[in-house]
Amino acid sequence: MPLVYLTRAETFSSAHRLHSNNLTDEENKAIYDKCNNKFGHGHNYTIKVTVKGQIDPITGMVCNMTSLKTALKEKVLDLVDHKNLDLEVPFFKDKPRFLL
Incomplete structure (x- = not known):
């Protein structure tokens, strides 16, 4: 029997801030522009x-689509939807908040 994919x-909405503690506030603003907003951006x-x-x-x-939808909601969407990823999502709290 063939495999089926x-x-x-x-979809979800979240906010975050691009910021490097290795840079000054001015350097962060110059590099990340509006993505460095101290309140985050979405x-x-x-x-x-x-x-x-x-x-x-x-x-x-x-697979049961209802079960897949429920798993995605509980394991992903409930954790990140309408959240500030830097401040409210434990997985991201100790990860770098910037791209260099």
Whole structure:
């Protein structure tokens, strides 16, 4: 039986700030411009998750779409949607907040 790929896309909005503690405030502003706003700036993101598998002969599905939607909501969207990634999302708190 062939493998089937199924992709689900979800969107969310979050804010963050590009800032390097190795630079002065003036240097940060010159490099990152509006992305260095001390209150952050926002983006709309799209996350796509692809699962693969064989079609279940009983259900006709590769996976239960309702279960996939619930997992994405609980494991990703509830953590990042309408949040400041730098301040409110534990995964990002100890990660670099800048690109150099």
